[in-house]
Amino acid sequence: MQAIVVRDEGVALETIDEAFLGDAPLTVDVAYSDMNYKDGLAVTGKPGVARAHPLVAGIDVVGRVRESADERWKPGDWLVLNGAGLSETKHGGFATTARVDGDLAVALPDELTPERAGALGTAGYTAALSVLRLVMEGATPDQGPVLVTGATGGVGSVATMLLDAAGFEITALTGRPDELGDYLRGLGADTIVARAELEGSGRPLQKATYAGVVDTVGGEILANAIARTMPGGFVTACGLAGSHDLPTTVMPFILRGVTLAGIDSVWASHEDRVDAWRMLARGVDVDLLDSMTTRIGLDGVIAAGEELLAGKRHGRTLVEIGA
Numbered sequence: 268m269q270a271i272v273v274r275d276e277g278v279a280l281e282t283i284d285e286a287f288l289g290d291a292p293l294t295v296d297v298a299y300s301d302m303n304y305k306d307g308l309a310v311t312g313k314p315g316v317a318r319a320h321p322l323v324a325g326i327d328v329v330g331r332v333r334e335s336a337d338e339r340w341k342p343g344d345w346l347v348l349n350g351a352g353l354s355e356t357k358h359g360g361f362a363t364t365a366r367v368d369g370d371l372a373v374a375l376p377d378e379l380t381p382e383r384a385g386a387l388g389t390a391g392y393t394a395a396l397s398v399l400r401l402v403m404e405g406a407t408p409d410q411g412p413v414l415v416t417g418a419t420g421g422v423g424s425v426a427t428m429l430l431d432a433a434g435f436e437i438t439a440l441t442g443r444p445d446e447l448g449d450y451l452r453g454l455g456a457d458t459i460v461a462r463a464e465l466e467g468s469g470r471p472l473q474k475a476t477y478a479g480v481v482d483t484v485g486g487e488i489l490a491n492a493i494a495r496t497m498p499g500g501f502v503t504a505c506g507l508a509g510s511h512d513l514p515t516t517v518m519p520f521i522l523r524g525v526t527l528a529g530i531d532s533v534w535a536s537h538e539d540r541v542d543a544w545r546m547l548a549r550g551v552d553v554d555l556l557d558s559m560t561t562r563i564g565l566d567g568v569i570a571a572g573e574e575l576l577a578g579k580r581h582g583r584t585l586v587e588i589g590a
């Protein structure tokens with residue numbers, strides 16, 4: 268079998284024996300994986316993601332069960348597994364074969380092809396967890412616009428699509444307004460705001476502009492987004508593409524009743540995963556998804572990881588493996 272293996276000495280596409288994968292209950296023929304920010308870090312050898320070495324990288328698996336010691340899954344079933352320790356402490360999806368636990372795997376929704384589930388990947392699923400959380404907390408389109416930060420990225424792009432499908436007015440924040448403004452409008456963004464507008468340290472309370480925020484970048488941008496959230500508004504934070512800092516104050520929380528909710532896709536419950544994938548199956552415009560998806564093979568993963576970290580990619584990158 269072939270796999271992208273992270274070792275102390277470096278990261279490479281290798282031919283390895285399946286015994287390398289250990290003995291988790293499901294053996295899966297991997298059809299697709301995809302590139303996320305975390306994958307970019309892992310395949311370029313950055314510390315923090317792959318915490319056990321040697322380890323197969325890739326936080327997502329879309330594939331078909333070949334052998335099962337788990338009565339919930341049988342050979343031939345299509346599954347989607349995102350996070351759940353893959354590429355952190357467990358062998359992941361940048362491989363022709365994966366051995367995984369079935370506990371957090373989700374059956375591929377009928378409405379989605381394996382290819383599109385792969386294209387959505389963790390980024391799409393995290394976008395869905397974020398939008399579901401906003402809606403569950405009572406956000407409705409009539410309350411005002413929702414700000415999406417890092418909008419051209421994987422999470423931001425899919426969040427924009429899902430919010431548009433749910434009828435929200437969307438302000439998309441991007442570092443590439445000239446280059447990718449049309450792309451974002453095509454996904455459903457109503458207003459494009461240049462990233463610089465929310466950079467730098469700002470006042471603790473600013474003009475209340477957004478009813479909700481889906482943040483993927485952290486740092487001063489998240490702090491300023493919170494400071495611009497309307498009374499009673501809701502902010503989700505899932506990412507740190509800009510910074511892991513959060514230089515905010517308690518003011519928006521105690522004077523405007525703003526709520527900040529963290530989104531963790533890695534260990535989300537099975538129930539939340541099923542809900543998120545159902546939302547993706549219903550809310551994603553598949554033609555738009557196809558148009559924002561670029562394709563690579565396992566041999567293109569390391570170069571794509573470097574580009575992702577350099578901010579040179581947008582939308583989703585599908586890794587075609589055993590398709």
Ligand SMILES: NC(=O)c1ccc[n+]([C@@H]2O[C@H](COP(=O)([O-])OP(=O)(O)OC[C@H]3O[C@@H](n4cnc5c(N)ncnc54)[C@H](OP(=O)(O)O)[C@@H]3O)[C@@H](O)[C@H]2O)c1
Pocket residue numbers: 302303304305389390393416417418419420421422423440441442443462483484488504505506507508509510530531532533575578580581582
């Ligand atoms: N909590 C979770 O479970 C979870 C799950 C998935 C992802 N994440 C995190 O969410 C973040 C986004 O993931 P992704 O897969 O969407 O990544 P991505 O495809 O690389 O997109 C990140 C976007 O952030 C913006 N950005 C890049 N550098 C920036 C900077 N220095 N300052 C501000 N904005 C910057 C860019 O958008 P523009 O050019 O449009 O500004 C870029 O397209 C990452 O930090 C990732 O680790 C977390």
